[in-house]
Amino acid sequence: MADVLFCTDDFAARHSSRLQSIAPEVELVRLVGDDPVSDADLERITLAFFSHDSWPERAPNFFGVALRAANLRWLHTMSAGVDSPIFATFTDRGVRLTTSSGSSAEPIARTAMMYLLALSRDLPGMIRAQDRAEWNWHRWSEIGGRSIAVVGWGPIGREVARLASAFGMEPTIVRRRAHGGEPFPVRPLGELASIARDHDAMVVALPLTPDTEGIITSEVFDAIGPDGYFVNVGRGELVDQVALTAALVDGRLGGAGIDVTTPEPLPADDALWSAPNLIITPHNSGSTAETGQRADEAFLANLERWVAGADLRNEVAP
Template identity: 40%
Template sequence: MEQGPIITVLHGDSLPDDDLMAPVRERAVVRYTDASGLSTALRGAEVLFVYDFLTRALPGAWHAADALRWIHMGSTGVDPVMFPEVRAGDVVVTNTRGLFDSAIAEYVLGQILCFAKDLPGSLRLQQSGVWRHRESERISGATVLVVGTGPIGRAIARLLRAAGMTVRAVGRRARAEDPDFGTVGVDLHAELPGADYVVAIAPLTPQTRNMFDAKAFAAMKPHARFVNVGRGELVVTDDLVAALRDGSIAGAALDVVDPEPLPARHPLWQLPNVMITPHNSGDFMGWRGGIVTAFVENFENWIADRPLDNVVDKELGYVPG
């Protein structure tokens, strides 16, 4: 017979590291399941650890969550579990805030450098055996608008400032003299015309869904580049394709897209001014272990009846700053 609180771990193709999970197994019953067995594994469980944080399986299994008190997401974004029953209920939601900040910031800097130095173009010339002198852009002095002022946005801002870029931001609350962003505005369309690069890292909420539409892209400079490391659903994809085709913007680096995975025949694959990665901007070597460690540390709080770390405001859809 199972003894102790039941912890359900929702995984995908890989399981959490068994050694790292040892402190949880010592004090609780751990049920591992993939999406197909989630309904069964949720019955009687007090905690759900969403190790497969891209899953969309929970709404369909929610009817079986008869004892659930806490959901921990193995990611920063919590939109996969922010369906109405969770928002309206008493289940606490936490996330893995902080783990991916530096890695995503490095990714953003790398993509900006790829645009400025046209590294993809150099690689194409190399593969063709062509020696052709070209000039490149400077990023020092260029202006970047960071859309989203959470910890990842701050890490991006600090790194880009260190590289000599001028940083501004758009967030929920206007302010001046922010230590990382300088000036924070609240009107996206008013801020877009001043940016050479626009970085989307806002959480996905009803307010941010489709915020980058035809009107937003039309407000950007023709030479501006768009970098999305937030969620694909922040963008109206057809409007982005149109803006890239007609020259409203000069390029896009997309770690997240809508839909995911991007279909093989989607026009984004064919556009020469687009760089696409498969939602891995934060996936540094060792990140899976970091997810488990963050959950185990929060489990220590839960089992000792201490306040949990990184509690999500379910009305806002993220951990308040």
């Protein structure tokens, strides 16, 4: 029996010729707007691709269908992170799970550098002065020559370190252990507070696991200090958010740029919104058209491997 791929109508329209070339025997069941999928089509679905155009508005509809597809064998997601419980639901029932890991690394790393540049130039303060029509001259700081701890050595961490080095910063890789051949010095994740004390900035690009949840504590913020910067492009749950707010309000942390919070969306009355020297973006640092294109390409390459019976790339262990 031929495989049947569940995907969005947008993805199918973008890649109809590629799909026909790569997998001519694979049939499609399309998610058309928010229309329901028939029971007959639910039975037929064996493959599914959660594409970039599904997020965030169509995600509930997509996963609602995928969860009801009893014969689903393989799910590919455009996201690198699979810490959401929804993915465990699939792997627990034996569905193979692969990701487009790396597709968003470039824009996310550039966002991290944007935070560092903006904080070193007090961009939040300048924007407030502009809103008040105040000519508020002040001297900037430079990031060149400053040390940066890059916590996490996946595609995002590697791109952050590369860009930081290009800006004249001195990166240190923070991971569980050195593997050999790393392009910058390596220090172990278990020494996080000590590492923070030795560096001018810290960028966190870790996955969320039981071991990493809450790993960024008040001790880490105190170690970074009033002249240092903290950036989180991983997950909000990695950070003690109350401690982050207090460190900024008390002046114990020089500044922070965060793309992720707990919860999301961050409630309007959360004290973090009004903390000084803070830049918040709404978990969209990787949300570019090019990210979506790279995620599509990663899936199409894996689909070609699936049809050929070859090993899939970026498969998540059950």
